[in-house]
Amino acid sequence: MLMFKGLIYKAALILVCAAAACNSSPGAQKGRDRSARHPASSDTGGAPVAAVTPVLLAELKERAVKESSGIAASRTSPGVFWTHNDSGDGSFVYAFDREGRSRGVWRVEGARAHDWEDIACGPGPVRGVSYIYIGDIGDNGGKREGIVVYRFAEPSIEAVADDAKRKTPLATVNAEALHLKYPDGSHNAEALMVHPVSGDIYVVTKGAREAGVYKMSASAAEVGTLTRVATIRGPGFFGVLITGGDISPDGRRIALCDYATGYELRLPDGAGQNFDDIWKQTPLVVSLGARMQGEAVCYRPDGAALLATSEGLPTPLIEVTLPASR
Numbered sequence: 001m002l003m004f005k006g007l008i009y010k011a012a013l014i015l016v017c018a019a020a021a022c023n024s025s026p027g028a029q030k031g032r033d034r035s036a037r038h039p040a041s042s043d044t045g046g047a048p049v050a051a052v053t054p055v056l057l058a059e060l061k062e063r064a065v066k067e068s069s070g071i072a073a074s075r076t077s078p079g080v081f082w083t084h085n086d087s088g089d090g091s092f093v094y095a096f097d098r099e100g101r102s103r104g105v106w107r108v109e110g111a112r113a114h115d116w117e118d119i120a121c122g123p124g125p126v127r128g129v130s131y132i133y134i135g136d137i138g139d140n141g142g143k144r145e146g147i148v149v150y151r152f153a154e155p156s157i158e159a160v161a162d163d164a165k166r167k168t169p170l171a172t173v174n175a176e177a178l179h180l181k182y183p184d185g186s187h188n189a190e191a192l193m194v195h196p197v198s199g200d201i202y203v204v205t206k207g208a209r210e211a212g213v214y215k216m217s218a219s220a221a222e223v224g225t226l227t228r229v230a231t232i233r234g235p236g237f238f239g240v241l242i243t244g245g246d247i248s249p250d251g252r253r254i255a256l257c258d259y260a261t262g263y264e265l266r267l268p269d270g271a272g273q274n275f276d277d278i279w280k281q282t283p284l285v286v287s288l289g290a291r292m293q294g295e296a297v298c299y300r301p302d303g304a305a306l307l308a309t310s311e312g313l314p315t316p317l318i319e320v321t322l323p324a325s326r
Contacts, residue, residue: 054289058100
C-alpha cells in the first residue's frame with residue numbers, strides 16, 4: 001500500500017474507534033504487536049451474528065507478502081491458496097498452503113500492478129480451465145477513467161515451484177486485460193468476485209455510507225461498461241468500507257469483509273432465483289479473528305469455511321467454520 005494510503009486508513013480507523021468507544025489495543029502498537037490487530041466489532045447494526053470461533057492456522061513463511069490484499073483458493077491444487085500484495089509490489093502472485101509454507105512466486109506476464117486490491121479463481125474462456133482474476137481496481141483519488149481485471153490460466157503447483165521466490169519468480173501465461181468502466185463515474189474498490197458457474201465478474205466499491213455492486217457478464221468483450229446491480233448499506237462497525245469478497249463454490253453465497261470483520265449473504269432456498277437477488281438478503285456477521293488490517297477473505301473449496309489474511313507482518317492465515325444454517 002502506498003504510504004499516504006496507509007496513513008489515511010489508519011487515521012480513519014482510529015477516529016471510528018474513538019467515536020464508538022472502541023476497546024481495541026492502542027494504535028501506537030498496531031504495527032508491532034499482534035495484540036493490536038482489530039477484533040470483530042460488537043456493533044453490528046442489528047444484523048445476526050454467527051457463533052463461530054476463528055482459528056489461526058499459520059503465519060505465512062513468505063516474508064515478501066507484507067500487505068496481503070486478497071486471497072483465493074486454488075481450483076486445481078487442493079490445500080493451496082493465492083495472494084498478492086497491495087500497490088507497490090509489482091505484478092506478482094504468491095502461492096501458499098494451509099501450514100503457511102510458500103508454494104511458489106509467479107510474475108504475471110503482460111500485467112501491470114497499478115493498485116491491485118483483490119484476487120479470485122473462476123471459470124474463463126476455455127471450458128474446464130481454472131483462471132485467476134486480479135482486480136487492479138483501487139482508486140483512492142477517484143481519478144481513474146477505468147479499471148483493469150487481469151485474467152490468466154491458473155499455474156500448476158509442482159514441487160519445483162516451492163523454490164521460486166520474489167527475486168527468482170516463475171512466469172504465468174500471458175494475462176488477458178479486461179478494461180472496464182463504471183457507468184456513473186470513478187469509484188474506489190477493493191473487492192473482486194467471479195461467479196463459479198456463470199463466470200460473471202463482480203466489483204464492490206468502497207464508501208463511508210454505501211457500496212455499489214457492479215457486474216460484467218462473462219460473455220462481455222475485453223473493453224466494456226459495468227452494470228450497477230445493487231447498493232448495500234451496513235451493517236457493521238466500519239459501515240460499508242468493503243475490502244474483500246468471494247462467492248461460494250456452490251454459487252449461492254457471498255462473503256464480504258471490512259477491516260474488522262466479515263459478512264455472509266445467502267440466497268434463500270427455492271428454484272428459479274436470480275443470483276443478484278442475494279444482495280437483498282440480510283447479512284450474517286462472521287468474526288474473522290484478530291487482523292491488523294483485514295482486506296482479504298475467501299471460501300474454502302468445500303464452502304464450509306472462510307479463510308482470511310491481513311496486511312502487516314507476520315501475515316496470519318485464519319479459518320472460520322461457517323454455521324450450516326441460520
